[in-house]
Structures are given as structure tokens and as C-alpha cells.
Amino acid sequence: MISVLVVDDHPVVRDGLRSMFSADPRFEVVGEAGDGDEAIAAAQRHRPDVVLLDLRMPRTDGVTVIKELAARQVTSHVLVLTTYDTDQDVVPAIEAGATGYLLKDAPREELFRAVEAAARGESVLSPAVAARLMGQLRQPAAEQLSARELDVLRLVAAGSSNRSAAAHLFISEATVKTHLLHIYAKLGVNDRAAAVATAFSRGYLSG
Structure with a gap:
């Protein structure tokens, strides 16, 4: 059974995710958090296999949470689940150490598979995010002026x-x-x- 910590500042979203994962025998929701500070404390307390993390939250944002968990040697895998797929959101989260990045419109089974893969330490990217990152990689690096x-x-x-x-x-x-x-x-x-x-x-x- 994969232990999951649900982090989102919207109670309705947290309720929906908790109900969805709790109804599946593959997962156990061990905690919830409504902002970044709560997320760090809960992750340290529960040490879940996967932290399902929103990015834009009050007090402490998701990218800072990812960095803090690494600094505090919390080995949980972080799977970002957000509505945002802009470069300014995706790239910092991946660079900070997120195992995966999924959008909230992902189908239920895709989300389940992503959490299972994240628990194994495998990288997970939604198709839209993967395409955005590939586009960035294909851009030639800016040449320096002599x-x-x-x-x-x-x-x-x-x-x-x-x-x-x-x-x-x-x-x-x-x-x-x-x-x-x-x-x-x-x-x-x-x-x-x-x-x-x-x-x-x-x-x-x-x-």
C-alpha cells in the first residue's frame, strides 16, 4: 500500500483527492495540508511515500516546500498536481527535485498510475508538460558575446x-x-x- 500526503489550499480539492485515493486499496492517505508550512510539518511527521503537492499556496509555495523537504532529508517523492503548466511553474519545480508534474485535469487512472510510478522514484510528466520541457530543450543555448x-x-x-x-x-x-x-x-x-x-x-x- 502506498502512503500519500495530500497538499492543496482548496478544501474541496483535498476532499476529492482524499476520497478518491482512500477508495482504492492500493493507497492510504496518511495526512492533508492546506499550505506549504503545514505540508512540510506533515511530511516530516508522516514520511509518506508520495507527497501530492499543489504549487501555488499561501505562506509557503510548492517549490519552496520541495526544497525544504530535501534540506530536511525527507525522502518522500513529490508529485506536483496543479492547474499551471507555464515555464515559470514547471521548470523551478523540476529543478527543485519534484519526481513528477501532473495537471489537475488528468484522468483518475492516470493519476493513480502517476502516484504508483512516483512511489517507485520514476519521473512522471503530463503530456502537456513533457512537450513544454522538450520545446525548451530544443531551443539553442544563447551564445555569449565575445x-x-x-x-x-x-x-x-x-x-x-x-x-x-x-x-x-x-x-x-x-x-x-x-x-x-x-x-x-x-x-x-x-x-x-x-x-x-x-x-x-x-x-x-x-x-
Whole structure:
């Protein structure tokens, strides 16, 4: 029998999950929690096989809960069950150590299978979340600007023309243009103004 801790700030959701799991002989609901602080205390007390965890909760959010459980050496596997599948929710939860990430619209049997897999330490991702993570992995890593490209960019940001930048750096105008094309490609922009604005936002240039 797999022991489960249900964590959600909505009582109706907790009641539904508790009833669903309690009705199946494969599972035992050993506790509930309505916020992150309660979740940490309950997980330490019950040491369940699986913590079924909502992400957005009062007082302490789900990602912090995952990190705290790891820091306190609570070995329960955490299966995130939430309505949110945005990058800002999914990636931090996975990076913090969540065993799986499921959306609340998952069918009952899919949720049961996910909890069983999580109890075995297997990674579980809903199809939508898996597709989102794969999309992120397929994106090429942002290339860093070279020292010379930064020199050119600083002069452009200061208002220098290609000609004056070339004279300042003792290189040809053509070389400045080549550096600019490389800068545009690395920053994903098409012109000087966008390059400068993006460089400031990414910390390449300081105000």
C-alpha cells in the first residue's frame, strides 16, 4: 500500500483527492495540508511515500516546500498536481527535485498510475508538460558575446557610427558591420536599437 500526503489550499480539492485515493486499496492517505508550512510539518511527521503537492499556496509555495523537504532529508517523492503548466511553474519545480508534474485535469487512472510510478522514484510528466520541457530543450543555448563584440556594442550604445567605432577600435568598417551581424544573431534582434535594448536587459551593458 502506498502512503500519500495530500497538499492543496482548496478544501474541496483535498476532499476529492482524499476520497478518491482512500477508495482504492492500493493507497492510504496518511495526512492533508492546506499550505506549504503545514505540508512540510506533515511530511516530516508522516514520511509518506508520495507527497501530492499543489504549487501555488499561501505562506509557503510548492517549490519552496520541495526544497525544504530535501534540506530536511525527507525522502518522500513529490508529485506536483496543479492547474499551471507555464515555464515559470514547471521548470523551478523540476529543478527543485519534484519526481513528477501532473495537471489537475488528468484522468483518475492516470493519476493513480502517476502516484504508483512516483512511489517507485520514476519521473512522471503530463503530456502537456513533457512537450513544454522538450520545446525548451530544443531551443539553442544563447551564445555569449565575445570581448570584441562587447567593445563594438558599447560604442554603438554610446552613439558611435560604424565609422567612428572602427576608428576607435583600429579595425575596418566592414569588420564592425560583421561584428554587428554576429551581435544581432546572438541576441535575436534585427537592428542597432534592439541590440542595445536587449543588451541592457540581459546585463551586457550597464546604465
